[in-house]
């Protein structure tokens with residue numbers, strides 16, 4: 001069986017303030033000490049886009065050979081989670097800030113990027129098992145992220161790991177992110193499907209969420225898990241499913257359904273930046289591609 005792997009990498013942007021308000025992005029402070037009516041999801045609050053986050057997202061896109069769109073759209077994806085106080089995540093479907101591009105691996109194989117989009121992070125649930133309570137800390141809510149989505153071009157876990165290391169080095173060098181794994185500032189969702197050989201069509205995928213640093217062994221385990229699911233539970237074609245990183249076994253529960261551009265739970269809101277922003281930005285970022293080539 002041949003694994004077909006695609007990655008979605010969430011990277012926290014290196015900004016002092018959140019994506020739609022002026023609250024600090026500092027970590028390690030008192031719970032709920034950096035929140036306001038915007039990032040705590042109060043009705044009637046007015047978000048204001050953080051220009052620095054837009055600039056860093058575009059900078060990453062330029063370094064990775066993407067097309068940076070001068071106009072893109074923020075959309076509200078409606079979910080219910082205790083750590084998502086507004087009941088929605090603000091993200092980008094179409095058009096995102098960056099499209100296309102890619103990275104070349106050491107053996108010359110080019111891994112295509114589908115897109116890079118901006119979105120805000122959720123808060124955090126803190127489980128106090130001694131008291132049997134779950135508490136919510138919203139300091140992280142509204143923190144700016146970029147999600148870098150690859151095409152399913154990986155055919156081995158080793159290729160995916162090499163890509164991630166290279167991408168991490170480029171984003172660190174450009175100052176796009178601080179990239180601290182232990183703080184979850186660079187984390188990855190892995191989409192895996194299996195097919196009998198390279199000429200067969202793609203199978204349904206299994207998504208493993210929030211791996212901090214995917215190792216080849218963990219991805220091989222995930223691939224085996226998909227294979228076992230296929231044989232034991234579906235007797236043929238498996239349904240697409242999402243599983244948390246810590247439970248890649250077939251018994252792990254499914255999570256939220258994937259929201260697409262046609263989902264009724266999606267509300268879009270266009271935004272564009274003035275031409276002067278892009279002209280100034282292009283002048284500042286002339287060296288992005290050169291720096292990324294130096295890393296590679």
Ligand SMILES: [Zn+2]
Pocket residue numbers: 018021022023034035036037038039040142
């Ligand atoms: Zn805030």
